Amino acid sequence: MSGPVSTIDAPPGETDTGHPTAPCVEVSDSREATVGRFRVRRALPRRGRRLIGAWCFADHMGPADVTENSGLDIGPHPHIGLQTVTWLTDGQVLHRDSVGSEQVIKPGQLNLMTSGDGVSHAEEATGHYRGTLEGIQLWIALPDATRRGPAAFEHHAELPRTDLDAGAGAATVLVGEFAGIVSPARHDTPLTGAELDLRTSATVPLRSGFEYGLIVLEGAVTVHGRTLRPGRLGYLGEGRDELHLEVREPARAILIGGEPFEEPILMWWNFVGRTADDIIAARADWEEGRRFGTVEGGYCPPLAAPALPGLPLKPRGRTH
Template sequence: MSGPVSSVDAPATQAEGSHATAPCVEVTDSREATVGEFRVRRALPRRGRRTVGAWCFADHMGPADVTEESGLDIGPHPHIGLQTVTWLTDGQVLHRDSLGSEQVIKPGQLNLMTSGGGVSHSEEATGHYRGTLEGIQLWVALPEATRHGAADFEHHAELPRTGLEDGVATVLVGEFGSLASPARHDTPLVGVDLDLRATSTVPLRTDFEYAVVVLEGAVAIDGKPLRPGKLGYLGEGRDELRVEVREPSRAILLGGEPFETPIMMWWNFVGRTQDEIDAAYASWSAQDDRFGRVRSSLPRIPVGPPPWRQADR
């Protein structure tokens, strides 16, 4: 489920986040892509929307059938400058990383990996699960204070949940109402799974910008319909959100303080400059020690040079 980001999603140039300072509903299409063996709907980044708070990537993957030995099949690949946040609504995935972590994730659980200055990982079949796999992987851009720091991995088997009018909200990251997720976050932000059976109202912060990614079903906000394959950007200034539920639905609410620092995204890297991306690309290509080693039977994922280096050749 991890990337990669290409120039089709957003130009490989430094860009500030753009945000609306008043409530709005801007609907954009996700891009269908293939990651490993899976079809994904990429809601972020898009050319018109790089970030929502510090959230800078959202891939809704599946549903698709997997077996004990064949699943996502995404071999070892590197990251810098971000956190990966993995949430499943169905199935199981095995995470392995260069820190030595080996963790199966199931629905209702959260995997969060912080890359800091460099980490690598793979996403694999579990060796025992056969059935349907569906979920979302999100990336969070790290702030200056932690983006060059040490890598880390967390698994949270239980997360706080609260009832809505006719549904349940699970707090993946950050604070939602009176609940706080135990997962690490380095900037003010929130991610919530909304499992809705009828129209519901959810609390928001007026200083956060928000977006909604629908995983299944159909909802509407301010009369504008949202289904899977769409992202609804909501701007800032709301203290609550009325979600009209047109059929039983599952959606991810993303929010945070606008991320004002210009970022550059290419492949599996989030940096600030071409030089940073070049250095990460060179380390991965040279197979030096920066990204460590992953104990995986899957082949390591290669990559060609960034587009600005291709232009120089």
């Protein structure tokens, strides 16, 4: 489910519209894209909205049918400057990477890969699972302090859960902190990443210094009169201590948020850098077999890097 980010998602030289310090509800449509052999709904990045906290990418994939020998079918490809967060709601995927990891992920489990200065990985069929596959992959931009560090991989078979108010449902904390509960997954900036399993309307706690976004995976959720369904991103701004979610039927949503990430970033293909030189060097290293190691096993060939865009590559920050 990894990338790639194109100039359609993140046009070179364009800045974000900023993070309102007052609460808001900005709704944008996801863009349909193709990853491997799957169609995905890409909620982030979008024109004018690259970041929510340090979250910089969100692909809602499926549902789609897979077999034992044909799944996502995404061959080895490189990353720099980010973490990949993989969360399934149905099915199974096999992750392999250049750190030496080989891990099947199932619903309710978390795969988190930290690229540091360079890692490669593949996402393929498991060899045994046949059925429906659905999930979301998100990227977290790494700060300057850690973005050139070593690559690493974590698999969390269990994550902390908490009940929402009045039996309205439950929240699973994927990354960071939610409602005073902290995920065991690594995070390098103050973050929230949580799945909300909603049975009825609920009020959930937030941190006023964080900005937030909501991605609905199933059903519909209404926030201040704006209804979000799969295929739409709700950006909520900053300044809330809580958020009321209206639900008329069971729904599942991903809440992402964090302290506004003030470092300008440059996103292209599977890379999150700071300068054009970062991107150009990473692309050259991948094409020439340097830096990113080798993904052993698997049935999909490595992906070739696309041509660099004709427009100048410039880091994009926020306008205030």
